[in-house]
Each structure stands twice: as structure tokens, then as C-alpha cells.
Amino acid sequence: MGLLQVEQIRETLQDALSEHAVIVQVNQFRNQLNIILNKPPGTIAHYAGLVDLLKSRLGQFPLDDVARIKIIGRIQGSPKSDWEEIIDLRPLTPVVTQPVYASSAPWMVAIAAGTVSLLVIFSYHMGQWQQQQRMQPLISGMASRQTVALADYKWHIEGGASFLVGVLKNYSEDRFRLVQADFELFDKGGQRVGQVSVQVYGLGPEETWHFREPVGNLQAVRARLLKLQSFL
16 A cells, blocks of 8 residues: 555545544554554543444445554544454455366366366356455444544533533434434543433434533543443
């Protein structure tokens, strides 16, 4: 893969994440494609939701010389990663028993010629099958994309009050009458002190909802997604 194609992939992925405060870097080392998602300090990125977006866009590119894709989430400027996911593109190759010839008689030569023709046809279909297997992780990513995802959220303080601020995105063609995201609340010591829910009514196909949910628990200083549900 050349530098031009790597840059095209980076631009495509950055465009896919244009609604999120994330800077994308892409590089290739041997047969591994590395994708780094840099988030600004003090923000929270829901990497699993972002990765679904990336997988759907990666399926547009020929990745014949890529055996695996490594996606890294980190704070911008930090050498340490917060989150990693590896997508293995190497297909499982079935074992093929090679024919063994016991004689060079004319009728055996004819059988051998027919066998070679069958092997040529088999090799072609094997190549098609291997290509499908290589793309399966990305195809699966596109399938998993057809749902509602929490694309991003963060803890926000304004005027002395705490809020959960984030983005819910409907990637499906369905209209959901209710989408509910449940968050656990934690205090400074890391102890669970409660729960808060974000509810969105009537989220249509491909719609995005930016929420700003007040948190009344004065002990809470951070939140973690507990469950995300959508109802038709």
C-alpha cells in the first residue's frame, strides 16, 4: 500500500468522524495498518461506537497487503493508549489433499489432465473465498453498524452544576420510539453512588441527537455507560 492510499484512508476516516472531537492518524508497518484516534485531554470518547464507523469506511478500500488492522485510542500527545482493538484479516485456509499418481499410463495422464483443470477452477474459487474471508471482519463491522450507538459523551460542569453531554446516532433505517442510555455515577474515590438515564423519543433513520442531561447527585464526579437500549 502506497503513501497516497494511506493518506486517502486517513482523509476518509477523518471525514467519517467529523462530528467528533477526534484526530485520526494512519500508518502502515509491514502488513499491519495502524489507525490512531487522538482525543483532546479532558474528554471521553466512546471508542467502540467510533470503530463501527471506521469499519464501514475501510470496506471501501482494497487491503490485499494488509493482514491485520490495529485501532488505538489515546489522549492527544500521550505515548500510552487508552484502548485498542485488532481486526485480523487473514482467512482460515482449508486443507486440500494433493492427488497422488501411481502410474504414467495414458489413461492416468488423461485423469491427471482433468484433475489439473479441476484444480485451476478450484484455485479460482478458493481465491474468491479467501477474499471474502479477508473482508468478513469489515463486513461484520458494517452489519453491527446498523443500530443506535453512543458516539461520544463527557462530564461537563457549568455554573457549578454537573451535566452529561454526548451524542446518540441512529445508523439504521428504522425509527425508534425510544432510545435509553443508562449511566453509572461514581464519586472521587471510585465508588458507585447512583445512576442517571438519558431518554430520546422518536429517533429517526440516520438521525443524530445531542443530549445534555443534568446530574443531580452532588457526590458524583464521573459516569460510565451501563446499558444502551432502543425500542421500535
